[in-house]
Amino acid sequence: MFRRLLHLLFGLLLLSATALAEQRFPPPDFESGYQLPTPTTPAPRAGLMQYADVVVLLSALALALWLVYRTRSRRGITALSLFSLAYFGFYRKGCVCAIGSVQNVALALCDSHYALPVTVLIFFLAPLTVALFAGRAFCAAVCPQGAIQDLVLIKPLKVPAWLETPLGLIPYLFLGAGVCFAATGSGFLICRYDPLVPFFRFNGSELMIGLGVAFLLAGLFVGRPYCRFLCPYGALLRLATLAAKWRVRVTPDTCTQCALCQHSCPFGAMREPTGMQKREPLKTSRLRLATFLLLLPVLVGLGAWGGSQLATPASKFNRTVKLAGRYVRSLTTPDRFPMELQRVEANPGPVLAKAEEIRQQFLLGATLFGGWVGLVFGVKFISLCLRRNRTDFEPDPGTCFACARCFETCPSERIRRGWIPAELETARSKE
Amino acid sequence: MSTNPKEPVNRRNFLGAAARVAAMTGVGALLGKLAGATAAKGTVWQIDPAKCVRCGKCATACVLEQSAVKCVHAYAVCGYCELCTGYFGPEPNELTTAAENQLCPTAAIQRTYIEDPYYQYHIDEKLCIGCAKCVDGCNRYGNGSLFLQVRHDRCVNCNECAIARVCAGDAFVRVPVDQPYLLKTKPTTS
Ligand code: SF4
Ligand code: SF4
Ligand code: SF4
Ligand code: SF4
DSSP states (O other): OHHHHHHHHHHHHHHHHOTTOSOSSOOOOOSSOOOOOOOOOOOOTHHHHHHHHHHHHHHHHHHHHHIIIIIOOHHHHHHHHHHHIIIIIIITTTOSOHHHHHHHHHHHHHOTTOOEEHHHHHHHHHHHHHHHHHOOHHHHHTOHHHHHHHHHOOSOOOOOHHHHHHHTTHHHHHHHHHHHHHHTTSOOHHHHTOTTHHHHHTOOOHHHHHHHHHHHHHHTTSSOHHHHHTOHHHHHHHHHHTTOSSOOOSOSSOOOOOOTTTTTOTTSOEEOOGGGSOOOOHHHHHHHHHHHHHHHHHHHHHHHHHHHHHHHHHHTTSHHHHHHHHHHHHTTSOOSOGGGGHHHHHOHHHHHHHHHHHHHHHHHHHHHHHHHHHHHHHHHHHHHHOOOOOSSOEEOTTTOOOOOTGGGGOHHHHHHTTOSOHHHHHHHHHO | OOSOTTSOOOHHHHHHHHHHHHHHHHHHHHHHHHHTTEESSOEEEEEOTTTOOOOSTHHHHSSSSSOSEEEEEOTTTOOOOSSOTTTBOSSOSSSSOOGGGBSOTTOOEEEEEEETTEEEEEEOTTTOOOOOHHHHHHHHHSOOOEEEEEOTTTOOOOSSOTTTTTOTTOOEEEEETTSOOOOOOOOSOO
8 A cells, every 4th residue: 555655656756747758667677587578579461471462463464364365264264353352352451452552653753751662563563564465454353353343243234325434434533533632642542432342351431331332232233333433543454455455356266247245245345346336427526526626625724723623622631731720720719629639739830831731732733633534524525526447346445354254155256166066167158 | 366467557556556655655754753762672550659649549440350559568668567557547446457447448458466566567469459548548657668559460551551541649650561660668868
C-alpha cells in the first residue's frame, strides 16, 4: 500500500515537473539476473516474396498469350484464371495489383518523396506492354478481379448498345479521377472502391461488401460488369490495344461469314463484317464527323471550366485540407472530436500551408480532369462516326478480353481441331 | 496469328505500327521520368509512435478481420512499475490480475512478478486488438514503453493502408521494407 502511494506521489510529482520527459520512472537495475526481453520483429512478406509475385505475373502473362494464340484453348484459360484467382486473389489478397498500380505511378510522378517500388512498376507496365502488342491477355486469365467475374458468368445477356456505349465511358472517368486523387496525395480511390477485393479478404466495409455482392450478382447475367463499366486499368489497356499488332481472331483460317459466332461473345466484343451492316449515306456521316471534330475543342474547354469549378469541393476530400478547415472553424466553434486537431493546434503553420498547396494542386488537377472528361466524350462521338471496313467477323480488340469463348463456335475452327469429320471439310472445299 | 502475311502493308497496319512506336516512346519516357523515383526495395506501412495520438482507430479500421496493428512493448524503456498505468484502469480496486482491474479489454497483457517491486508486462499478440488503451495509459502517466506497431506477419501491405486514411495523428508512414519497424528505444539522455 505504502509503495503504491509512493509510486503515485512520485508519478504526480514527475507529471507536474517534467511532463514531457520520456522516462518518468527510471528503468530498474535488476538484482535477480533478469534479462530484458527484446520485442520481436516479424519480417514483412514484401521482402523477398514480392519478386515471387513478379515472376508469377510474368509467367502467367506468357502462359495466357500461349493459350490464347497457340493452343486457343478455353479450358486452359479457365484453368489459368482459377490459378490467378487463387494466387493474386485469395493468397495475395488482391494487393499488389495492376489496377491500383496506376495510382502509385501517378503519385511517384507528382510527389518526389514517394518512391515507387520496382515491383509495382512492373505490375503497371507488363500487362500494358503485352496489350500494346497482343491485346488484353492480362484480362483473359491473369487479373484476379477479371477471373472471379468470368467464372461466375452463367447466362450472359446482351447489353444494348445505347446502354453499353455510355457506361463504357465510366472507366475513363474513373481513371482520370483516380489519377487526380493519387497525384495530389489525397488517397487511392481505385483501391478504396474496388468492389471485388472484399471477396479476396473476406472482409471490408458494409458499402464495399454490398457493392461487391451487387457486382457479382449482376455478373451472373452481364459479362464482367466491373471490367466493362468501371475498371480504370481496363481503360488504359483498351487504349493500348488501339496499337496492337496481333489480334485475337475467331479462327486463324478463313472466316466463311457463317455468322455462327455472332452472339458467342458475352462481352459484346464481336463485330460483324461491314458488308452486313446498314449504313447511312456517306455524305451524312462526313458532315457529322466534321461537326464532332469542331465540337471536340469546345467539349474539352467546357470540361476544363467545369472541372475548375469542382476544384474546391473536391479538395475537401483531402485529409489535410479537411483538417485545416476544421481547425479554422474550431477557432470560433468548438470541434466535436478534438483529438484529430491536436497536431494542428500544436503547430498550425505547416498544416495550413500544406492545405493551401494542396488546394492549388487540386485547381490544376480538377481542370485537367474536366478537360479529360471533355476529351473522352468528344473522341467517343468522333469514333462513333468513323467507318471501318471489315471483311470478317472479328472481336474488337479493345473490348475483347481474349477469353476464347468464341473460338469453339466457329465451324472452321472445329474442323481445324478435327471435331468435325474431315469429309465435311473436303465437301466444303469442293463447293 | 492475325496479320495475314500475304496482306500488303495497308493504312491500318501502318497506323498501328506508328501508334505502337509512339506508345513505346511514351512508356520509355515514363520509365526515364520514374527512374529516379523508383526504389528497388519497396516499402511497407508502419506507425510512427511519436505521432500516434492513441485514437483507437487501429483496432477497427484495418482491412483484416483482426487488425494487423498490435501493441509492442519496449522493455528497455519500461519502468516495471507495480502500478502500471497501462495495465490497470484508473483507480483499480486492488493491484491484482483480476479482469475488472485491467485496462485492456481482452486481457492481452500478462503481468509477471520479477523481483520486489518490479513486474514485467508482456503483450499476448493473439489477444491484442490494437485498441491503444494501454498505450494511452502508459504514455499519459508512465514511461511510454507501450506503443502500437503494424505487425508484418499479419499485415497484407495494402497499397493504401485503410488505417492510415483515418488515423487521427497522421502517424502512418511508408518505411523501407528492410527496416520495417519504428521501435521505441531507451532515450540516450536521461
Ligand atoms: S478489365 Fe480490369 S478488372 Fe477486368 S480483367 Fe482487365 S484489369 Fe482486371
Ligand atoms: S489495451 Fe488494446 S492495445 Fe493494449 S494490449 Fe490490450 S488490446 Fe492491445
Ligand atoms: S496496410 Fe492493410 S493490413 Fe496493414 S495495417 Fe494497414 S489496413 Fe491493416
Ligand atoms: S489510428 Fe493512428 S493515432 Fe489512432 S491509435 Fe492508430 S496509430 Fe495511433
